[in-house]
Amino acid sequence: MNYLVGAFKPPCNIFISFTDGRSRKQVPLKKENGKTVMVALFQSQENIVGEVVIEPIHGKKVEHNGVKIELLGQIELYFDRGNFYDFTSLVRELDVPGELYERKTYPFEFSTVEMPYESYNGVNVRLRYILKVTISRNYVSNIVEYQDFVVRNYTPPPSINNSIKMEVGIEDCLHIEFEYSKSKYHLKDVVIGKIYFLLVRIKLKNMELEIRRQESTGSGPNTYVETETLAKFELMDGAPVRGESIPIRLFLSPYELTPTYRNINNKFSVKYYLNLVLVDEEDRRYFKQQEITMYRNLEAS
């Protein structure tokens, strides 16, 4: 569609801008074409205020059946390409049908917009927020312009944040106890912990901690699960003996993590895991995966 619009050279340019655009925080957003652009950042319950400028190309007349702006929250599942599920859709009429001869500015405002979900760009799923301006026309296709923006929601630190402590092992082979100081981490947090070796009968080579992201999309039989390893962090080099304790200190900030998303609009979930992997000299891997909850903390961001 955009392609066609380009080919026929739309008779006007449309600009969408936010009133507080200059002061508002910008964050990078990856577009479909692979390019990263900087877009405005919002959170839920904010007022989204701005203006739309329509500028006909040198004196061309634009006939229309009305101009409107929509705020859309969409979930796009890649295996179901082309189908967007709009979980949020707000419309403001900007103009009644008529003709445009010259540059015209339309202010708009969406007050205290409920945007419960965060923007997300995953492997199989994308959740995005857009402002869509449509100039409806008779006989010819409508003129449409989009403006992406990003939503991030902050949560207060959890009141209960237990440590993860666990004893695992293979009988008569390997017995370890590990401990992560927390089960819930904010995005710039540090994973602190320890691994105690209670019994080591196999020759270990090294040990690492992985951060894994599991993204599940769809539901029922059509569930797609995609797991990515976002970080491999070596914790230990060499073979420990019984009684050793190895410290863990993993800074999360270098990795591009998001909060944990649980069942977003019944469409998808994103979960995070810490995976402790022990590798022996024959490159056999022994691992134990623990889910952690990620959250976005206002102070830390």
Place this chain on the structure above:
Amino acid sequence: MIADGVEDEEKWLAAGIAGLQQNAFYMHRALDSNNLRDALKYSAQMLSELRTSRLSPHKYYELYMRAFDELRKLEMFFKEETRRGCSIVDLYELVQHAGNILPRLYLLCTVGSVYIKSKEAPAKDVLKDLVEMCRGIQHPVRGLFLRSYLAQVSRDKLPDIGSEYEGDADTVVDAVEFVLQNFTEMNKLWVRMQHQGPAREKEKREKERSELRDLVGKNLHVLSQIEGIDLDMYKETVLPRVLEQVVNCKDEIAQYYLMDCIIQVFPDEYHLQTLDVLLGAFPQLQPTVDIKTVLSRLMERLSNYAASSADVLPEFLQVEAFSKLNNAIGKVIEAQPDMPILGVITLYSSLLTFTLHVHPDRLDYADQVLGACVKKLSGKEKLEDKKATKQIVALLSAPLDKYNDIVTALKLSNYPRVMEYLDSETNKVMATVIIQSIMKNKTRISTADRVEALFELIKGLIKDLDDAFHDEVDEDDFKEEQNSVARLIQLLHSDDPEEMFKIICTVRKHILGGGPKRLPFTVPPLVFSSLKLVRQLQGQEENPFGEEESTTPKKIFQVLNQTVETLSNIPAPELALQLFLQCAEAANDCDLEPVAYEFFTQAYILYEEDISDSRAQVTAIHLIIGTLQRMHVFGVENRDTLTHKATGYSAKLLKKPDQCRAVYACSHLFWVDDQDNVKDGERVLLCLKRALRIANAAQQMSNAARGSAGSVTLFVEILNKYLYFFEKGNPQITVAAIQSLIELITTEMHSDSSTPDPAADAFFASTLRYMEFQKQKGGAIGEKYEPIKV
């Protein structure tokens, strides 16, 4: 295979160095352009080369050193970076983002060093974090090097007393805690090396481990450099903690090396004050640990410390160093039943040296040590182990060296008992050492008891100790040994005749068992030493009380007689004869006629029965004549018997010239200047005439056998005798007799058959010249000579 291994290793090292240099190059570029992100990236890549497992510790060290140099540059950069406003805390976090642990920890240590310097956080916290994080490296070699790097960068940043990093929160306790922890972890890694890898490479592994030991030991060195460790702290914290680690690691190599380290790096006075604790650790070590060396070094150090200043000696007494060491050694020996005897002896030897230095006045200590040694040796065969016997020699030499006085050593009752465990060869060596010590120091051994003890010690030289046949003994060595024994006998002396006599008897008792090879060496000095005593007694008045017990020359002579007799049995008749004659002369001086006669009789019997070699006979007969001539105790009868015999022997010598000379020598037996009763001119003349006859016969025999007359030497000699008696006023020697003898000689000299003999000619000429000279002298002698025509 092995060669390949080495070659491969070289290749890997080269590859490692290349990779390191390449990344270092990019790192430098990043440093130059102040690009922190790149600097971190490339330094981490550079350090990744250290993750290799393919290099031996030696080669790995090479790689490590290169990385170390590069890290110094990086550290400078970090310092500048903080000056430029980059927060050190951020930097400390940033380096921890590295995914690989080894580069991460090297970087962390490097930044940590800058962090401490910045003083933005207490040094102890940073140090604690670093030493804790380093636990992530469990690979022994990599871990050891990493921790050694940590030790290296932190050593000038410890919160020691007086250091700029000392503060309210940072005390020397923290510094000690840090070093101890790093030490403990390093030791664990080091010990673990032993148990990793296949069993067949054990030797290689041990070699590699010993290459790495200084990395571990360096921590102890760092500890010893911490000013703030005073004695209390050392006693309460440092030593117990270090020892705990040493004992618990249960590793032979580590225990040996670390104990030695402790002893070497910490001050002597600390050792002295913590002897209990330190020594308590020894019995807990593995049974295979070479404790003797370590303990010896400790004692050596303490000995030197004691020797360094007299002020410290009270400290030794105060802590009862000796008994503690003694106990510890006992316990160690008990704990290590397999310890070779060499080890035991080495230990005692060191302890002895120690006690000699520290308690020179406590002979009982030294004896105690020797006693313990004996106890340990008992129940064992004689020592075969060369090294062990060498150690015993060292052990036994120590008191001699220290006291320079065998007398002191003789007080040690266990001394000879230790010697018994030596093989005969070593026993001899030891005996020689003892004798040399005596001679060097001119020690006077002046009681019979000590002599007894001394001979007990050196019995290796005095008699054959075992039945084994030692034909391999070098003749020269044997002579050397026996000569030294002879010299020793001469040195034994007491001013008290009673005691001296006892000494003589003791020596005699010992040497008589020496066998035929030794007696010729040992008897003469004993005889002379006895004769010395005789002469000493002779100078004194006869014992006024006339006690039975007292030593008289007579008693001595009895002993002498028996002693010399043993020589004739060996047989060594010539020597025995000489000694008999010596004794006879001494008896003569004591006016003991029967004794002297007895000695002569013995000498004569020897001459008759045992001396058959004609050359020996000649020597003997001259000795007899000479001695007899000097005797003055004999009555006429005895003298006649003896002189008659002597003359008879002379005439029976084999060769005519010998006969001739012996006979004219006999003439002196009848004419003794200072004895008026022995002036028998007639018999003198008889002897001389007889000598002339024999000379004549000799001349004829020579003529008959070789066709030429012999030399006239004999005649000239006889002429000289004539002249002697002539001058002495023997009435039987007339001018006519002399005159005819001169003519005889002249004729002989000019006869055709005579062989020219320049020596004889010169002799004769000078005899004539003498006569001329006497003539010209005038006076009584001149008148006497006047009638002789030359």
